[in-house]
Amino acid sequence: MAGLVVMGVALWLLLVPVAAGERSEAAFQRAVPCPSAPAAGGPECISRSDSVISWTRQDSHKNPAYSVAVPGPGGAVRWIALKNAHAFTDRAHRGDSIALYSWRGDVRTVVTGNRSYDTARTPVGSWGTAMGWAAGLFPGGLAVLACGWWWLARGAAHRAAAPWQVGLIGTVGIVTAVFVGVWAGQGPVTVGQALRGAGAAYTAGLLLVLLCWPFLARRERRRGDSIRVTPLHGPAEQVIAVSIPGESRYAGFPYLVVRPDALAMSTDPTGRVGCRPLPNDLSLVRVRRQRRTDPFPYIHAGRSIEPYVIGECHAGENTLLFAGKAKAFDRMAGALAARRPDVRQPA
Template sequence: MRTRVGDFVRAGVCLLIAVALLGTARQFWREAEAAHRDDTDFTKLAIVENGRATSELKVCGDRYREPDCMRRESVTVSDTGFEANRSRPKYTLVLTRADHRTLELTYRSSDAPRDRDSVYGRAQAGQPVTLFWWRGSVRLIQAGTPYDTATVRTTHYPGRLFTGPAALASLLAGLGLGPLWAAMWLALSGRRHPLAMAWQWLAPVFVFFAAGGVGAFVAWAAPRPRAVVVGFAVTAVVLLVPTLLWLRWWARNWLARAADVEPVRPVSVHAVDGGVSGTGPWNLDLKHPLYVGPDVIGTTPDPNAYVALRPLPGPLRVITVRPPHRSDPHVVRRQYGIQPYLDEATRAQREAQRRGYTSRSQLESTYPLVAVCEVLSGPGQGSRVLIGAPHQDMPEVLGAIAAHAGQRR
């Protein structure tokens, strides 16, 4: 029941994360689509003559009507300035609009600052300046008399405004679909899959993030909404299907296997970093480690197993030894921080290795195992008891369980 409630809590947290990420991705995608429409529609402003597009653009007036044309606005020059640069000078025009609002425009041009026939030279000389607007942005600056003008165009890079928001939307969508998958899995299928692994959402998170990365690359290489969606979807399907099939096989055949552990009778009494879980008298203090001996097994608060030794309340029979399940209590399925028992010689060898700067990868790794046991007699007869310990100590734990059962019969 605790696992089920915990699954719902984790599913709720994952769902909130997914909603936040996918909502942000949706906003970026809307901006990207709007930018793509602007890029696509701006190419339609070119005036076509004899079936070919010319360099002239449509201006709203008697011949062309909005929205397929640029809006003209006459402004007054208030101030000018330029900044020298190795490549191209940077020019600044401070303009006053008809409603007395001030507008500052900055642009780069290859024209020399002292060129009187350039837009900057004409504006500095007080000649009329006209701006041509397209959907909220200035695309053309014209200075001079109607019959003698100079023009500066804003450089148009198709897809430049689309790439950034589309790439962010793709990445955020990939990050958001992973927690969404996790929430659905935990809420709908978590109870039917007891194995202690987070593959149900970790692997899809990586797959969807990889798909988001591919979508971001497509947004840069081929800035079109359809190309980004197709790239994201194809990558997700190609990676997700074999990943889920492999993980399904792995969970059924590797994680669900019974561990092949042979019992070994302990030589002396010593503590083991493990735990016992059961019902009634078998619901022992979870903070106390185990201790094992030649003919006994129990719990003790003493890490050296010298005092306050508390034997288990009855004999047990080992049914199977397996990896921990998600539904197991935390005390028997601890996957981090468990340490196998080390005798004096092994401790001395380990300390020598540490002083010799032995890398962590060269030290022996450890992982937990769980012994599923049945109470043979006494309190809680017939009930199940779980005993968890590091895999290095499990042979001695099994030997101590068998010896303890022989003593209690």
């Protein structure tokens, strides 16, 4: 539903603001200079008035925006914002003559010296911002719609908590949306060029998804969801940053304390206080990626970009699911192997 709404907004931007801006630009380009007799002209012709520069202003240094002031009615100062007027304050100075070209009641162009500058009210390219949003929102909405369709059609049969299919479609959709949105809002000269360029980018994004799909599907079939563990042997007493989020009695205990004579979960990163004992016969069976069927799916590793993985452990007839980073389970496998050399650890 969200994807349809986003795509609907994109189509509305294309059909209303972009179309209106294109019509206004075409009308401005067809307009002719007004005749010398004021009564013979009209709002559709381009009128000229001569003036002098009262002040110039640069509003920013990193992304400068320039304005020029001319005398207005009753001695007031009239400020006119300019568009794409690079280094205007270096070329125009107070007292210089300036010609103002107006259309439909607004100043659209100014000319000073031998240079012409568009004002912020120019209809030329006025559709650019709306076109950028429309071109960017459309692939974004399409990606959301495609992810939703895949999730409804195949998501229930996919065990992974974060399927690569959703990540691939979402990443390509977002990258395409940002690229096309920025380019369409600033690069093309006409709406037709913007539409053709956006269509080419959408096609390239679709081809990228189709090319990556079989490779990622084959890699998933070969790899499965198990993660190789390399036991790291350390001191006899260790504190390892793994938790058991699926067990309420261990909630808020994010550290495993391994001692030669005992195992415990602790609230203290040093393992000295706040300990709650674990079964002494705990053994690590295997380490795997998160699944949607886990009682605590979608666990993230805080600010780290490394996702959490799951360690399946047996304690007698019970199964405990630990969550932590892959390297933490290397330490956990080594520590448990040192306590019980007779128990085979996962490889």
